[in-house]
Amino acid sequence: MNTPPPRLLRLQSVFRPLSSVLCLLLASVLHAQPTPPIPGTWTLTFQDEFDGTALDGSKWKLGQGDAGIEGPGGNNPANTTVGGGKLTLRASTDPVVFAGTNFAYSTGEISSYMRFKQTGGYLEARMRWDQATGLWPAFWVMPERDGYGTKEWFSRAFLKFNLAGSGVSSITSAKLRIKTIVVGNSSSNPNNLQTLAVTDDSWTETGINWNNQPALNPLHLDHKWGFNSAAGDIVEIDVTAWAQAQLAGDGVMSVALSDEFRRARAMRFHSRNAVNAADRPVLVINGSVNVAPAADAAVKWGSYSSTNYGSNAELEVRTDYAQSPNNSTTADGGMELDIMEALGVWGKNVASHAIHWDGYGASQQSRGWGPVPALNTDTTYRTYGCYWVPGELIEFYVDGVKTGSYTDSRVMTVPGYLILSLQLGGWDANNVTSAIHNKTVDVDYVRVWSGTKSTPAIPSATSRAANGAISFGTDYSVYSAQPNATGQVTIADGGAAVTVHKDSWWKFPLNYTVTPDTVIEVTVESAAPGEIIAFGLENNDSHTDAKRLFHFAGSQVWTGAWTDFKDYVSASGPKTYLIPVGQFYTGAMTHLAIANDNDAGNKAVAARYSNVRIHEGLQSVNFTSVEGYANGTLHNQPASAPAWQLVSGSGSFNINLASGLTVNTAQTTAQNAVWQTPVSYTATPSRTTVMDFGFTQSAATGGTATIVSLGHFYNATSATTNLRAYFGRASGTDAYRIGFYQNNGSPATSLTANVAGSALGLNSTGGDNVSAPLQLSFTLNRGATFSDWTATVTLKNLTSGSTVATLNVPAFITSATFFSDTSLYPSISSESIQSTALSQFAITGYTSP
Structure with a gap:
């Protein structure tokens, strides 16, 4: 996701100080004082649980500091309500005049401007929102200096x-x-x-x-x-x-x-x-x-x-408006902090964080993080937080889990005020239509603390936990006799992250035997990669005898390292890599090694490595919201709100722990539908996708094609670029078959194998309804290059237990673009079928550590 553009607000402004001490005394009577999700020394400074029936004017005002709102929705007081323990901001198709401007739509936005402001601390809001293209919900902070004029x-x-x-x-x-x-x-x-x-x-x-x-x-x-x-x-x-x-x-x-x-x-x-x-x-x-x-x-x-x-x-x-200093400018120590920002066009499972500074003109700078966990926002409240150390650090959190960080002296040093908004429009073709009518953002609470988080002790020895997580210690030393006179190492988060600065090469003691199934997972972030940033396991103190490190970024082409993952873009934020290191080398290793090379000028080059895991078995840290449905259990997926989305065709998708998944393309007539998970996992060797199913066709024998398939799509919102296995009946025939199809490389690949009707519980080759429960398995084998991938498609009769058809797909060519980020989106689809009932959909071929 790209960093979102700043809100180019049409502004004019105002005031009202408050007695925060009285407000907090009242809050402490009504509610036991909560604490942030991260340990530290905290003092609650702002709290609104929205337990009343009206918006508290001692804490909030309509709009921001100035009388403007971005987008085609005007700030209508009727669209902001408090009741049932929540604040509701509602979008509607009602025209409204706000601050002298005619708006075609109405919406809501409130802020704590001149009611509450704070420099640093921890800020959080628990909220949910409806998904509709055109909506632009956000929880954010803007600067508020003491520049109120006279x-x-x-x-x-x-x-x-x-x-x-x-x-x-x-x-x-x-x-x-x-x-x-x-x-x-x-x-x-x-x-x-x-x-x-x-x-x-x-x-x-x-x-x-x-x-x-x-x-x-x-x-x-x-x-x-x-x-x-x-x-x-x-x-x-x-x-x-x-x-x-x-x-x-x-x-x-x-x-x-x-x-x-x-x-x-x-x-x-x-x-x-x-x-x-x-x-x-x-x-x-x-x-x-x-x-x-x-x-x-x-x-x-x-x-x-x-x-x-x-x-x-x-x-x-009367009021005053001080032109200098500009009270809310993001220059001169100011910054826009977008703790949660989402666009309806992204779907209900995507949100982002962002920061903007140095104004909104040619000098404007920004950073973004996303997508971040926001699954099923139409039904699920999630807590979005920000830890802010002025002039030093910004960290973003979702449900207490850190999802982004920015370390720099430019972090906002002036006070900021809170904004809760449901603006309309934005960017990414988030066009406003009548679909936004009566869609809402609900906020359970907003809380702010002053204070600092605890600093976990840095371990003295580097270690690996049972789940593969690496904790960096202070036992590092120079790697490969490199001249590290100016190099620096910063270990953070209790050993969970390490930043290597300037021109320096380091190694951390770690004994690990790499097998063909060994995987390294690592999150990389660098604002200035220099000539080389690389990371890997090593079995000696030489970087020239064998390829051991994986080169992520830099201006040089290092022939002594693996460059398969050299795609990190400078200053693009954190990116997580899953590296099947066992497919590149095996054997006993003694160290984790990091190369941070920049001979030319020795400028302030730095790279941060965090969330490092080394384990056996191929499981991506990105594959968090859907592992699948298997053996009567949903893995990492709520039963009431499945994290699947329709990307092609029409129909409904239901999930039930008792009866499994069902893709209903229509109740009585056949349609086509492709459903896929909105999050990706990583293409790795010998990953198998398994689906147990049965289905009901709509056409008579010899009619249109009927297909149920499972596969992988490159695009998270499109079914056009795909690689899949399928089972079905050919159009105009009575013959069933299994098949494989991919349109990512040149040439495209399409193979089929016929299936005997008797193996399907049919009296003949064809028929309208398959009576036997079936299992379709699709194994994708990652090749050494993009031209020697292979695949195997297998169909099994679950009643008899016998394999009724197998299709071995020889080496095929897939495009480098398709697997450049190694991300695939699991999918299921049906064509010309009334319903497809599935008892299992699972991604296998790995062992969860």
């Missing part, structure tokens, strides 16, 4: 009305009317006036100030953008829904007038203390009942934050 210019107004004393028993309309003293506005610098509900009516006209003001409901009741109002004009605001709710409640209604998007335009209105009674605010109920405010007052920030203005004859609404 704080004394920040002011807002509060008004309180006694509805119970108005004499009305029901409300059909309620309009707040305020008279203008001055309203600043221009086409190039429009103003912003939002009316917000205030739940807490305990404030008093003579006691309220900025420091003790009640929290606002950030989902505004009314939004006026770029409006003109001359002195003496009446500004009318519809507050009917809020008035109705408050009359049914305690009979008192409070509202606030505020500029939540920092438009820096002064707006002043007469208060209830105006000399002329006709200038005073009034609430007009049902068109004829005038209710005067019981209290009103403005509050101001900065040096006036403890001053009460209840006796003033004016209500002022």
Whole structure:
């Protein structure tokens, strides 16, 4: 997955400090304080479990710091709700006007701007989202410096009305009317006036100030953008829904007038203390009942934050917008941290992490990690976290498992605020259609801690665990007598990772006997590979006598190393390799060796190696979400939400532990369907794919072709480039056969072998329904080159236990491109079949350590 582009936001902005101490005291009463999933010393600094029925205005505001949102969906307050223990952001096809812009769709986005910000620590959100092309859910962080401009210019107004004393028993309309003293506005610098509900009516006209003001409901009741109002004009605001709710409640209604998007335009209105009674605010109920405010007052920030203005004859609404420094720029120590970001077009099993810095113009830089685990996001909540050490380190986590890291002095050093968003559009042809209507993002909680994670002790000796995991120790030494005067070794994560710096060659003691089945798994990451970065097992102290190391990247062509895996792209993030080392050499090895060569200039070359495993048997660390269904058990795959996806044709796919998998292409008519796993495993020697099945055809004998097949596809979302084995009946005949087909190399390969009808439980060669349960096995044998791969296809009658047909596929040519990343996507398909019932689908031929 490519690093996603930054959000090029259309922005304008605003404020509101909060008492985080009071919020956290309340949170600690309601909830036992949780801790991050990684050990360390932590202090909970922010927590919202969304247990109420309204968005907490002391923690969140509508939108980001500025009044803009990327994409064709406007930020509609009606599309953000809290209830049932969760926050819901909803997309819809409802048009909306937001911040003076007409949007064709509605959506939701909130942030903690000027409510909460923090530098460093651990941040996490537990969330799920619906999958639909066009959706763009995210949990992210943007910089928030103290660049608010003149704080004394920040002011807002509060008004309180006694509805119970108005004499009305029901409300059909309620309009707040305020008279203008001055309203600043221009086409190039429009103003912003939002009316917000205030739940807490305990404030008093003579006691309220900025420091003790009640929290606002950030989902505004009314939004006026770029409006003109001359002195003496009446500004009318519809507050009917809020008035109705408050009359049914305690009979008192409070509202606030505020500029939540920092438009820096002064707006002043007469208060209830105006000399002329006709200038005073009034609430007009049902068109004829005038209710005067019981209290009103403005509050101001900065040096006036403890001053009460209840006796003033004016209500002022104003903010400031400091152009320098830019409060949210990703330059000058700032950074955009995308802790979780996904596009609907990627499907429900894919999400990503990303960082962006140095602005969004020509100097912009970025890094991305993905796909990361997000399986079945439409039904499954997952926790997305970020550990942040300013000026040093960013680590991303999914469900407590580290899924990405970035170490650099450029890591954000200024405070950041939180954003939860469901934007629309984006990139990768994530085009918005009506399919987004009423699709949601649900957030269970958001939590933030300050503190640092514990640093695991670095072992003194390199070792291998029972599952093959390598722990690097401090017992390394120079490899092959190379001049390592400037070289450095950094061991991290308690020995789970090692970074080799500059021009240096190292070896770590490790005794291991390589057999033909030995595999090395290693995750490689390098921002500057230099001339050579290579890794492997070694049996002596010479890099010139035999090929031992595997060359991943670098400007040189090292003929003394294996270059089969030399495809790492500089600064592309971590990439995991599964190396069948036993197919390259065998024997007793004594060390793990690392080459980090850069003779030219000895610049800051570095490579990081992590998650290293050495074991017998061929199992890829990438093959995590589906091992298969076998013997009544699903392996690494939830029964209720199978991680398979339709990539061709139509039909349904069901899975049940009792009855197995079923591919239903249609209930009564035949269609074609290809289903495949959305994650890959690695092509390795003698890997066998096994499928037990039976099926029901739709056509009479001699009709169209009927095929059930299993195979491997190169593309995760397409069935066009494939290599597969199949069983079925040829079109226009009564003959059954097994076959092999691949269209990856030149020429393409297509072979078949006939199957006797009697072996299938049929009275003749052909027929509509196969009565015997069958097993189709497909063994793919990796060749030494791309031109000498072989395969074997076998069909077995599970009732009799006999093998009824075998097809040996001689050496065939497959393209280097097809296996360049050694990734294959297991698939099952059916053609012109009403249903295919499978009792087993499994990838075998390896032993899980």
